[in-house]
Each structure stands twice: as structure tokens, then as C-alpha cells.
Amino acid sequence: MPKIMKxxxxxxLFYVLPVTVIILIFFSISLPRxxxxxxxxxxxxPVGEIYGDRKIGQTFVAEYDNLSAIEILLATYNRWNSGEFxxxxxxxxxxxxxxxxxxxxxxxxxxxxxxxxxxPKIKNSxxxxxxxxxxxxxxxxxxxxxxxxxxxxxxxxxEKIVNGVASSGDLVFKTEYEIGxxxxxxxxxxxxxxxVKFLLNIxxxxxxxxxxxxxxxxxxIITFSKKLALFNKKGGFILVYCIFFMMYLSGSLYRSxxx
Numbered sequence: 001m002p003k004i005m006k007x008x009x010x011x012x013l014f015y016v017l018p019v020t021v022i023i024l025i026f027f028s029i030s031l032p033r034x035x036x037x038x039x040x041x042x043x044x045x046p047v048g049e050i051y052g053d054r055k056i057g058q059t060f061v062a063e064y065d066n067l068s069a070i071e072i073l074l075a076t077y078n079r080w081n082s083g084e085f086x087x088x089x090x091x092x093x094x095x096x097x098x099x100x101x102x103x104x105x106x107x108x109x110x111x112x113x114x115x116x117x118x119x120p121k122i123k124n125s126x127x128x129x130x131x132x133x134x135x136x137x138x139x140x141x142x143x144x145x146x147x148x149x150x151x152x153x154x155x156x157x158x159e160k161i162v163n164g165v166a167s168s169g170d171l172v173f174k175t176e177y178e179i180g181x182x183x184x185x186x187x188x189x190x191x192x193x194x195x196v197k198f199l200l201n202i203x204x205x206x207x208x209x210x211x212x213x214x215x216x217x218x219x220x221i222i223t224f225s226k227k228l229a230l231f232n233k234k235g236g237f238i239l240v241y242c243i244f245f246m247m248y249l250s251g252s253l254y255r256s257x258x259x
Contacts, residue, residue, distance in 0.1 A: 035177045036071075037063055040155040043148035043172045046075055047162070050085065050136050051144040057133025058171040059093060059158035067125035069176035070132055071114040073148040081106040081143050085136035087117045093131050093161055106136070109145050114174065121178045132173075133161060148172045 039060060047056050070089070089100040100119040109115055117132075136144060148171070149160060155170040 033179050034068070035064060035179045037175050037177070039157075039175055040150070040170045040172055042150045042152075042154055043073060044150055045148075045169075046146040047149050047160075047171070049077075049139070049141055049144035049146055050134055051139035051141060052137065053135075053163070055133050055135045055161075055163050056147055056171070057088075057093075057131055057161045058155075058173060059129060059131045059161060060155070060173070060175065061127060061129050061157040062122075062125040062175065062177075063127075064177040064179070065124055065126045066121040066178040067130070067175060068121040068178045069116055069118040071116045071174040071176065072132075072134070073172035074109050074113065074115045075146050075148060076106075076109055076111040077146065078111050081109070081139070081145055083136065083139050083143065085134055085139065085145060088133050088135070089117075089119065090131045090133075092129060093164060093166075095131070099130075106139075106145055112148070116176075118176075125177075129158070131161065 048054075050056055083106050084103045085106055086101065086103050088098050090098055099122070100117075104115075104117075134145075134147065139145075149169050150172070151169045153159065153168060153170060158170070160167045160169050160171055
């Protein structure tokens with residue numbers, strides 16, 4: 001009989017450890033999110049009205065995979081401009097093929113605000129060079145938008161491009177990336193350390209002993225009332241949940257007492 005109890009106790013412990021590991025891993029995972037990088041933020045001059053044959057753009061290097069949007073600081077000269085302008089994304093300046101290209105109404109542009117150009121994510125974009133530009137062939141002077149820029153070359157990974165030719169200065173722009181689920185080993189190790197410290201501090205909390213008695217009695221009542229063996233499969237799961245509930249409550253009380 002004692003051997004059977006030891007075996008069943010080991011089985012119950014076998015339930016607790018995986019649940020603990022899963023919880024620690026769960027809180028170490030970065031959830032899917034959009035990461036926005038402000039590539040170049042300084043502006044001191046607009047590039048001039050974009051109309052006719054003028055094509056104003058910028059080369060850049062993607063910092064992550066899954067490039068999914070580019071934001072450009074546009075201006076309207078504090079007026080309402082009508083018509084359309086076009087956004088183009090290419091692999092390089094000399095390329096004739098667009099990765100992405102679409103038209104946008106100039107009425108949707110707000111003066112001196114970033115305009116977001118979104119597109120399906122580019123999976124293997126990290127460390128690759130790209131080139132975007134705007135044009136508006138049908139626009140005319142007095143009815144066109146512009147882009148804010150800086151006269152200095154502040155962005156070292158790319159350059160401003162005017163009509164296919166490199167020009168001094170850089171545009172003001174951001175790049176956006178879709179970051180999926182990621183498990184950070186640094187975060188995981190930090191959570192493990194916190195968890196161990198938490199376990200070591202539990203015996204110093206008086207509330208722990210009261211909760212321990214309550215949980216054991218509750219667990220015993222539930223398992224006996226359902227005619228379950230304390231260390232069988234169902235009883236073991238109940239024990240696991242009771243233990244974590246006890247740890248959560250004792251931890252909350254411990255933190256409240258320290259405050």
C-alpha cells in the first residue's frame with residue numbers, strides 16, 4: 001500500500017510540473033503585434049509639389065521580416081487638393097516592376113500628418129533594400145501634395161530619390177512589420193527566477209498556511225464527495241488547480257501586506 005501511494009503521489013507531481021512549465025512559457029511569449037520603426041523623423045523642408053512627371057521617393061533597408069506598411073509625412077499646403085496620387089514599392093530604383101502599386105485620393109490626406117500605405121506582408125523582407133515613391137501625373141501646380149524631408153542625410157541606410165536620381169537629404173517616413181508569436185528565452189529565464197523567488201517567499205507569508213489548510217480541506221471534500229481516489233487521474237487534476245489557486249491567493253495577500 002505505501003508503495004502504491006508513493007507511485008500515485010509521483011503521478012500527481014507529474015501533473016503539476018507540466019502545468020507549471022506551460023504557464024511560465026505562456027507568459028514568456030510575445031503575442032502577435034505590429035512593430036513600427038521611425039526610420040527618419042527630422043524635417044525642415046518639403047520636397048515641393050508632386051505633379052506631372054515628378055517622382056519623389058526614398059530607398060531603405062527593412063529591419064525585420066513581414067514588412068506590411070510604410071508611413072510617409074505628407075502635407076497639403078493647408079488646402080484641399082482633388083485628384084489622385086500613386087504609391088509604388090519596388091525592390092530597387094532601377095527596377096521597372098512594382099511589388100505594390102495603388103492610387104489614393106488626395107482628399108484623404110491630412111496636412112502635416114503621416115499617411116499609412118499598407119499592403120500584404122512581405123515575409124522575407126529583413127535586411128533587404130526597397131524603394132518607394134509617390135507620383136501624381138494628372139495633378140497640376142496649386143493642386144498637389146508634398147512630402148516633408150530633411151536637407152541632411154540623416155538616414156544612413158538609404159537616400160532620397162528624385163526622378164530616379166539620388167538627391168541629398170531624406171524623406172520623413174516609418175516602416176511597419178507584423179511580428180508573430182515569439183518565445184523569448186530571456187523572458188522565460190526571468191520568469192523562472194521570479195517563480196522560484198516567489199516559492200521561496202511563500203513560507204514567510206502567514207496567509208499561506210491558512211490558505212494551505214483551506215485548500216487541502218476543499219480538495220479532500222471535493223474528491224471524497226465525488227468518490228474519487230485522491231491520487232487518481234481526476235483527483236490529481238483537482239490537486240493541480242487547487243495548488244495554483246492557493247499560490248495565486250497567497251501571492252496576492254503577500255503583495256497586499258507588503259504595500
